[in-house]
Amino acid sequence: MKRDGADPHAGAAPEPASADPGQKDISTQNEPGAHGVLWSLLKVLAGASSRALGAIGVLLALASLVFLALRLLPGDPAALILGDTASKADRALLRGKLGLDLPLWRQYLRFVWGLLRFDLGDSLARPGVSAFGEVGRALGPTAALAGSAVGLGSVLGTGAALLSVGPWLGKGREWVHRLVLVVAATPLLAFAPLATFVLAVRLRWVPLPGDPGSGASGLLFASGLLALPLAAQVARIGRAALLDQARAKYLDVAQAKGASPWRVWVVHALPVASTPISVVVAAQLGALLGGAVVLERLFERPGLGSLMLNAYAARDIPVLEASVVAAGLLFVVAQAAAGLLQAAVDPRGRT
Incomplete structure (x- = not known):
């Protein structure tokens, strides 16, 4: 009796392989060719180039808007900067230094050329100090504030997510979720002054705003x-x-093997769920930078x-232009990084 699945020709000699040159080896049909790899690389480069061009366009539009806003305001910028007591000769000298005596189109070309060279002139409030030099010194504290916020927000948010789904709080999980929804719906400008008043003014738990000795606690x-x-x-x-x-x-x-709830959620589930968390952190970087400025x-x-605000108050046009462009550049870079990360983790977003 023949066994199920047995080959009736098992004892026969094997037939020679077909010598047909047009027949392809099945094992090599799924191997990507060099043209396939090159095509994939070109698609990646095209997508990156498209994002880069879009970012450059947004940045140029922002810079142009800043340029026009500062030059189309009513009044003489030189008079606003120097005050009413300045002589006509001093005003004319400042207008020549800023290029305000040139036609608007020549002022714009000069502005764009300065952007390309990272040279918008010297600060009017601090003669001899370049505008982008002032911006470079200001980026350090802003980066420290934004970087600390990214770390704290990621840790606090991940902890709240675990508490809202894990078994540790029982019915209290729903209260954690409701608190998260309340915080998400409350603007930063609403709770920041309130928290400052309660914690700094009333309770004295944190240093007051502007305290030079606040240091790390501030x-x-x-x-x-x-x-x-x-x-x-x-x-x-x-x-x-x-x-x-x-x-x-x-x-x-994992639960059947006796793993604790901590191991089930933190060791096994959290690493898999970390991809969308990383995407939302990257997507919020732009808003985070805006909040840092406030x-x-x-x-x-x-x-x-x-x-930026001090330059506006002092009518320091070169520093104001450089600071706004730098803030826009940071926002554009953050959004581009979020888009690249989204495309990396979601194949549907790749172009």
Whole structure:
């Protein structure tokens, strides 16, 4: 009796392989050729080039808007900068230094050429100091504030997401989720002054805004406030991603093997859910930079936001132009990084 699945020709000699030169080896049909690899590389380069051109276009549009806004305002900029007591000769000298005596189209070409060379002239408030030099010194404190906020927001948001789905709080999980929704719906300008009044003025738990001796504690408080909107977004997206993983079979296997809730959620589920969390952090970088500019003014901290507002108050046109363009550049780079990360983790976003 023949066994099921047995080959009736098992004892026969094997037939020689076909010598047909047109027949292709099946094992090599799925191997990508050199043209396929080259085509994929060209698609990646085309997508990156498209994003880069879009970012350059946005930055140029922002710079042009700043240029026109500063030059189309009513009044003589030289008179606003020097005051009413300045002589006509001093005003004419300043207009020549800023190029305000040139036609508008020549002023614009000069402005764009200065942007390409990172040279918009010297600060009017600090003669001999370049405008972009002032911006470079202000970027450090802003980067420290924004970087601390990214770290705190990621940690707080991930922790809130775990508490809202894990078994540690029982019915309190819903209260964590509701608190996250409240924070997400509250603008930064609404709770930052309130938190400052309660914690700094009434309770004296944190240093007052503008305190020169605040140091690390002042940075921690400011970055903590800036981190709250990011933490709320991370908690919302992280909770949804963790709930999706809760139905995965590998978590059932881990629980069946006696893994603790901490190990199930933190060791097994969280790494898989970290991809959408990373995407939302990257997508919020632009808003985070905008919030940093606002908080710098509120807490009287040095940085790009304070430099921008001080330059506006002093009518320091070169520094104001350089600071606004630098802020726009940071925003564009942050959005481009978010787009690249989204395309990397989601194949549907690749072009």
